[in-house]
Amino acid sequence: MIVRLSGRLLERQPPCLVVDVGGVGYEVEAPLSVFDRLPADGEPVTLLTHLVVREDAQTLYGFIAAGDRALFRQLLKVSGIGPRLALAILSGVSSEDFALMVESGDSQALTRLPGIGKKTAERLILEMRGRLPASAGASDGSASAPGDAGAEARAALTALGYSAAEALKMVRAVSQPELGPEALIRAALKKKMSG
Numbered sequence: 162m163i164v165r166l167s168g169r170l171l172e173r174q175p176p177c178l179v180v181d182v183g184g185v186g187y188e189v190e191a192p193l194s195v196f197d198r199l200p201a202d203g204e205p206v207t208l209l210t211h212l213v214v215r216e217d218a219q220t221l222y223g224f225i226a227a228g229d230r231a232l233f234r235q236l237l238k239v240s241g242i243g244p245r246l247a248l249a250i251l252s253g254v255s256s257e258d259f260a261l262m263v264e265s266g267d268s269q270a271l272t273r274l275p276g277i278g279k280k281t282a283e284r285l286i287l288e289m290r291g292r293l294p295a296s297a298g299a300s301d302g303s304a305s306a307p308g309d310a311g312a313e314a315r316a317a318l319t320a321l322g323y324s325a326a327e328a329l330k331m332v333r334a335v336s337q338p339e340l341g342p343e344a345l346i347r348a349a350l351k352k353k354m355s356g
Contacts, residue, residue: 162212163187163210163212163221164209164210164211165207165208165209165210166180166182166187166189166207166208166210166221166223167182167205167206167207167208168180168181168182168183168187168205168206169181169203169204169205169206170199170200170201170202170203170204170205170206171186171202171203172202173196173199173202175191175193175196176190176191176192176193176248176252177189177190177191178191178195178196178199178223180206180208180223187221188221189208189210189221189222189223190220190221190222190223190244190248191208191222191223191224191248192224192229192248192251192252193252194225194229194251194252194255195208195223195224195225195229198225208223208224208225209223209224209225209226209227209230210222210223210224210230211224211230211233211234213237213244220244222244222248224251226256228256228257229251229256231256232251232256232259232260232293233247233248233251235289235292235293236250236285236289238288239284239285239288239289240284240288241281241284242281242285246276246277249274249275249276250274250275250276250277252275253273253274253275254274257329259293260293260326260329261326261329261330263285263286263289263290263293263326264290264291264293264324264326264327265326265330266286266290268282268283268286269282271285271286291324293326310340310341310342310345311332311333311336311342311345313342313345314328314332314342314345314346314349315328315329315332316328317342317346318331318332318346318349318350328349331349331350331352331353332345332349334349334352335348335349335352
């Protein structure tokens with residue numbers, strides 16, 4: 162299993178990109194959100210990958226964030242969801258927002274994603290509720306990145322027993338750029354208690 166590629170970015174033609182690793186060019190399919198975060202062609206790049214092997218093809222899927230790869234893998238476990246549809250979902254929504262939709266049972270929001278109808282949305286909620294990683298979207302697999310007050314506040318609220326979706330919703334309700342993690346946590350808890 163190939164789980165990580167580090168090399169030079171050779172070319173990009175969404176949804177595919179090519180990474181040169183020691184003289185070997187790997188074609189990788191990635192969600193559109195990855196393309197916004199790629200360096201310039203010829204620059205070093207590191208991708209977390211998932212390899213799908215079929216009778217007629219071996220396809221690498223690439224992600225910048227560990228949470229996105231974890232969500233991709235969870236989506237593949239849902240009946241009726243293949244790699245292409247999972248990639249389309251990740252191209253249409255962040256892993257945090259997807260977790261929030263699933264945990265809150267918002268099937269209407271899910272049906273706005275490409276390739277998701279009402280029955281598929283209900284199946285996603287039924288099969289994925291409570292199973293999504295708490296660190297969805299984290300680039301290194303941790304619950305927060307240094308300097309990201311919102312992520313630190315969500316991690317603390319999750320540690321206090323709130324679900325990842327509930328913590329995300331609470332922090333978004335009080336989020337302001339100038340607030341640090343402690344202030345966000347206090348504001349989120351205060352709003353939760355008063356509302």
